[in-house]
Amino acid sequence: MPDAPAGTLYRGREGMWSWVAHRVTGFLIFFFLLVHVLDTSLVRVSPEAYNAVIGTYKNPVMGLGEAGLVAAIVFHAFNGIRVMLVDFWSKGPRYQRVMLWVVVGLFVVTMAGFLPRHLMNVFGGH
Amino acid sequence: MAQLATQAPTVSAPRSPRSGRRTTRTNYELYGWVFMRASGVLLLVLIFGHLFMNLIDGDGINAIDFGFVAGKWASPLWQVWDLLMLWLAMIHGTNGVRTIINDYAERTGTRVVLKSALYLSFVVVVVLGTLVIFTFDPCPAGAPADLLPSFCTA
Numbered sequence: 001m002p003d004a005p006a007g008t009l010y011r012g013r014e015g016m017w018s019w020v021a022h023r024v025t026g027f028l029i030f031f032f033l034l035v036h037v038l039d040t041s042l043v044r045v046s047p048e049a050y051n052a053v054i055g056t057y058k059n060p061v062m063g064l065g066e067a068g069l070v071a072a073i074v075f076h077a078f079n080g081i082r083v084m085l086v087d088f089w090s091k092g093p094r095y096q097r098v099m100l101w102v103v104v105g106l107f108v109v110t111m112a113g114f115l116p117r118h119l120m121n122v123f124g125g126h
Numbered sequence: 127m128a129q130l131a132t133q134a135p136t137v138s139a140p141r142s143p144r145s146g147r148r149t150t151r152t153n154y155e156l157y158g159w160v161f162m163r164a165s166g167v168l169l170l171v172l173i174f175g176h177l178f179m180n181l182i183d184g185d186g187i188n189a190i191d192f193g194f195v196a197g198k199w200a201s202p203l204w205q206v207w208d209l210l211m212l213w214l215a216m217i218h219g220t221n222g223v224r225t226i227i228n229d230y231a232e233r234t235g236t237r238v239v240l241k242s243a244l245y246l247s248f249v250v251v252v253v254l255g256t257l258v259i260f261t262f263d264p265c266p267a268g269a270p271a272d273l274l275p276s277f278c279t280a
Contacts (some may be wrong), residue, residue: 023226026219026222027222027223027226027235029219030219030222030223031221033215033216033219034247034251037251037254037255038211038251038254040195040255040258041254041255041258043192043195043196043258043262044257044258044261044262045193046266046269047191047193047266047269047273048269048273049273050191050192050195050227051191051192051273054190054191056185057190058187058188062168063187064188066181070177070181073173074179077166077169077170077173077174080170081166081167081170083163084163084166084167087163089246101172114181116183117182117186118181118182118186118187119180121185121186121188122186122187
């Protein structure tokens, strides 16, 4: 008799953890989207109501939240391209691990461009 | 193991029709799978453009107020951009969360409740967002002029 799997069918490593991260980031982005449509809808109430709520997006705590949101979106976007390459490119499954590290590299480069700019806007004192 | 040797399990003959539950007979899950990929590519472009305009260009988040939104929606390009983003992101996200509910909510009743709430929020948010884009008034009567875009007073 072969040994029973150790309590789980999940195999770990790049394949599973990128799937987990894709799921978690997608879930978070969806709930921000619901809130974001509601706050934007306040433009239909009055300029004062919209400006009051969007003003809360400019405080430092929310500023860090926005950085996290952008990080989630950037990972989900690049890893989504990786998922499509695994599905449609004949060599995709063979290179799925390498492609995750490419995704991580592109993520780091994109965030290195975005974060200084955004954090200066948030903490730069306006 | 010894029991298996004496008593063979009964299996149906090859190529006999499946018994019990039938397959779904529709291709809706396939269409959903294709939609996630097609909309994903479009959303990458739409959302990266949105983030650039609203968080990077100019003063970033500090520039966003009623006048900023009014200025953007004065252009049909950004109206269509935001409308497409709203619909594609809501369908893409709702289908993603539907998959998560199917994976983790094991009881039928739990799945029905969670998915009903999900589809209700989908309808409310998409209808509200669409109405806001199409009925938006950049120069509402009686609002202080300094909160409005400059073209209102021109």
